Amino acid sequence: MGSALDPAFRLLQEHAHGFMVSQVLFAACELGLFDLLAEAPGPLDVAAISEGLGASPRGTELLLEACVPLRLLDVDTRGGTARYANSELARAYLTSRSPTGQRAMLRYLGSTTYRCWGHLADAVRQGSNQYQRAFGVPAGDLFSAIYRSPAERLQFTRGLQEIWSVDGRRVLTAFDLSPFHRICDLGGGAGALAQECACVYPGCHVTVLEVPEVVQTARAHLPLQTEGQVGFREGDFFEDPLPEADLYILARVLHDWSDEKCSRLLARVHHACRPGGGVLVVERVLDADGRGPLATLLGSLNMLLQAEGRERTAAQFRALLAAAGFGGFALRRTGGVHDAILATKALP
Ligand code: SAM
Numbered sequence: 001m002g003s004a005l006d007p008a009f010r011l012l013q014e015h016a017h018g019f020m021v022s023q024v025l026f027a028a029c030e031l032g033l034f035d036l037l038a039e040a041p042g043p044l045d046v047a048a049i050s051e052g053l054g055a056s057p058r059g060t061e062l063l064l065e066a067c068v069p070l071r072l073l074d075v076d077t078r079g080g081t082a083r084y085a086n087s088e089l090a091r092a093y094l095t096s097r098s099p100t101g102q103r104a105m106l107r108y109l110g111s112t113t114y115r116c117w118g119h120l121a122d123a124v125r126q127g128s129n130q131y132q133r134a135f136g137v138p139a140g141d142l143f144s145a146i147y148r149s150p151a152e153r154l155q156f157t158r159g160l161q162e163i164w165s166v167d168g169r170r171v172l173t174a175f176d177l178s179p180f181h182r183i184c185d186l187g188g189g190a191g192a193l194a195q196e197c198a199c200v201y202p203g204c205h206v207t208v209l210e211v212p213e214v215v216q217t218a219r220a221h222l223p224l225q226t227e228g229q230v231g232f233r234e235g236d237f238f239e240d241p242l243p244e245a246d247l248y249i250l251a252r253v254l255h256d257w258s259d260e261k262c263s264r265l266l267a268r269v270h271h272a273c274r275p276g277g278g279v280l281v282v283e284r285v286l287d288a289d290g291r292g293p294l295a296t297l298l299g300s301l302n303m304l305l306q307a308e309g310r311e312r313t314a315a316q317f318r319a320l321l322a323a324a325g326f327g328g329f330a331l332r333r334t335g336g337v338h339d340a341i342l343a344t345k346a347l348p
C-alpha cells in the first residue's frame, strides 16, 4: 500500500488535463458520434460505430471508452461485447434532433474559442483579444473580427442562440414582463430569446435590432416560428436611432464591451426608452465580492480573449445603469446559467 496522494497534487493533475475532457466532447461531436447513436435502432459495438463514423477502430474504441466515465455514453458489457448508447446528457444536449441540442455552440467553442485560448498568456500580457494572432484578422472593429467570414458568422449566430432553449424561459420569467408590450432585443442575434419571449408573453411584440449581416444570416438559415410577434430591424446600436420600446433587452451584449462603450450604449437606450419603461440585462452576474462563480470568472477571461469587455458584479451593473439614468435596480438570481437585472426609467 502506498501512502495517500497529496490532494493538492491530485488537484494539479485534474487542472492540467482539463482541456482533454473538452476535446473528447468536441471530437465526439465533430465526428457525429451522438447523431449516429441517436439514429441507430439500439446500442452499437465498436466495429459498427467506427464504420458508421468512417473512423479507425483503434481511435474509436479509445474515444468511446473515455466517453463513458464522462457520462456522455452508457455502456453495456453483457455478453462480452461492449455496446454503446447515448447517455441522458447526450440525448438531451448533443444530438441534432433534440430541441435543446447544443452542438453548434460546442463546435464554436472547439474551433474559434479554443484557438483563442491557446494565446491566453499573450492576451494577459497585452490586455486585448487575440484575433490578430489566432486568425490574422484585425481586432479593431470587434464584430468584424468575430464575423471574419460568412461561415464564421453563421456558426457564432447559430451557436449563441442554442442556450435559450434551456435558459430562455428562466431569465424571461425572473420578472413579470407582461406590462411591457413593445420590446426591443438589442443585439438579439437570430431571435431565439425574442421568440421565447413571444411564447411566454403572448401580448408582446419583440423587435430584434441587429447588424444587417446577422439579420440576413438569420433570415436565410435560422428562420423564426413566431413571424407575427417577432420582427428584425437592421442597424447599429451605437450609431442608429433605436426603435421605440417599453422594454429593451440586452442579453450577453454588455459583457462584450468596455465600461465606456456600455455607458454610451445605455445612455442611448435611456434616451429612446419610454418613461415607465425599462431595460432587462441578461448576463452571468459575478458574486458581490467578484470572486466567483468560477465559470463566470472564466467567462471574463473569454471576453479578454474574444471581445473587449468582462463579466460584472451587480454593483458594477447598477453603477453603469445609474450613470445612464436608470433607477429601480433589481437583480434576480435565476439558478440557471444567466441572471436577470431589471432597471427602469422613472416617470416624469
Ligand atoms: N443577445 C444574443 C444572445 O444572448 O444570444 C446575442 C449575443 S452576442 C454575444 C452579441 C450580439 O450583438 C451579436 O449578435 C452582434 O451581432 C450584436 N452586435 C454587436 N455590435 C452591434 C451593433 N453595433 N449594433 C447591433 N448589434 C450589434
Ligand code: ASE
Pocket (backbone or CB within 6 Å): 113, 252, 255, 256, 298, 299, 302, 303, 306, 307
Ligand atoms: C460573446 C459570447 C461568446 C463573445 C464571444 C463568445 C461565447 C463564446 N465566445 O459575447 C459564448 C458564451 N460563453 C462565454 C464563455 O462567454
